[in-house]
Amino acid sequence: xxxxxxxxxxxxxxxxxxxxxxxxxxxxxxxxxxxxxxxxxxxxxxxxxxxxxxxxxxxxxxxxxxxxxxxxxxxxxxxxxxxxxxxxxxxxxxxxxxxxxx
Numbered sequence: 001x002x003x004x005x006x007x008x009x010x011x012x013x014x015x016x017x018x019x020x021x022x023x024x025x026x027x028x029x030x031x032x033x034x035x036x037x038x039x040x041x042x043x044x045x046x047x048x049x050x051x052x053x054x055x056x057x058x059x060x061x062x063x064x065x066x067x068x069x070x071x072x073x074x075x076x077x078x079x080x081x082x083x084x085x086x087x088x089x090x091x092x093x094x095x096x097x098x099x100x101x102x
Contacts, residue, residue, distance in 0.1 A: 019069060022034070
């Protein structure tokens with residue numbers, strides 16, 4: 001929901017610990033996702049690439065949050081964006097396991 005997604009990231013006390021690209025295995029296919037690890041939850045987003053070209057506008061002038069990685073800043077300037085894939089996962093409910101590489 002658009003209304004609740006704005007509230008997810010609005011806490012001034014929340015810290016972004018790490019972010020990065022990952023391949024998520026979904027039954028029969030791999031999905032390219034971008035993860036945001038905050039100090040209280042993990043947010044999984046789906047990477048979307050805008051196929052439309054911006055006619056004549058200089059996309060390098062698009063303001064981007066300086067705390068994001070250079071890779072994500074570049075992606076956003078190229079017209080890409082991330083949409084929330086599912087509900088944020090609270091860290092107190094998250095279980096991590098080592099798995100063998102595919």
